[in-house]
Amino acid sequence: ACELRQVSMHYPDGDETRAALDAVSLRVAVGEFVAVMGPSGSGKSTLVHVLAGVEPATAGEVAIRGEVLGPQDRRAWIRARRKDIGVVYQRLNLLPTLSALENVALPLELDGFNRRAAASMAAAALADVGLASLAHRRPDHLSGGQQQRVAVARALVGERSLLLADEPSGALDSAAAEDVVRLLADRARAGGAVLMVTHDSRMASWADRIVELRDGRLTGVAA
């Protein structure tokens, strides 16, 4: 599970500061599937980045599986991202020199799985998103939606306890989008904690609970 307690995130903006997140409190419990919606620029990706520890909160607390991790806990964050957190980034962040299979297998290898086991788990994850036949392609030879599905497979592989998905279906047709949200819902039912940012109300309808961000402030049931 994960929790934000009164988390704020301020960016410098010229000689002012601007709050991308403003005193946000949110909890995603084990087995729960939470959707986060809100206008463009409202702070959704910032919320995901703070939960993944790739951007430091400027106030408040972030807890992963009950452990509070601050901006200075670099090692703990690296370990958490390696073992406990799967992320689909809005910009995907696939490695261009690796094949789809190698991209998906990498987190497992970093987590200690041997190459054969990692490759076999990665192949299964790619099959789950309909990309089995494209395992050996590099990202720049894949369509936008195929790249997005590789990023989804990479987040799902290894059944991490926390799954953060930042708009995982933006480039997908409705059939492929439904496959993705079904996989996320299955993860929650199997005991994961899943947070999905989406603009698509049909995707959000699969969640147990929907919260909204607006100008960095969260509305909806916090826990």
Next chain:
Amino acid sequence: ACELRQVSMHYPDGDETRAALDAVSLRVAVGEFVAVMGPSGSGKSTLVHVLAGVEPATAGEVAIRGEVLGPQDRRAWIRARRKDIGVVYQRLNLLPTLSALENVALPLELDGFNRRAAASMAAAALADVGLASLAHRRPDHLSGGQQQRVAVARALVGERSLLLADEPSGALDSAAAEDVVRLLADRARAGGAVLMVTHDSRMASWADRIVELRDGRLTGVAA
């Protein structure tokens, strides 16, 4: 206007070739707004790239404003992209070292407008997509949907006769997406030829005509 006549596009795939486009014929007339839909991987971005001359067709003819432009007509394609074609790329392709305003102004400066005129037109285009206050930000300090709107503004600026938009609303909430499709529809009514790739049937419903790509083949009314 623009036209594809029996256009094919083959990629090498290991020791085979695969058709991303298969004998596609399509015409977008002056003043017409055409939507292109289809599953992930069906060839939609390839169609846009061939119409913009950034990928060469392997068979068939591409005509921009009545002039047939082949893969070897490099200068003619460069001139067409500078003067006649505005493109929203699926991957956006914004320049990271330039501000939003500079990114939007660049096509105008390349087209011969002086700096002041280009900046003023760019500012108006950013205002049209709700980003007037973010004109001086660089892309990496913008949200995903804000970046997408900068790319839309850049394609709209200068009222080019052909507008190609490859999934221009994938990262936008429904209100911002509606603003974008309204701007595209306005361009067509003002005499542009507009082709929009989308997965969103509500966006597609604004078009005069919807065609579908499936495994590289086009169905629907070709002209």
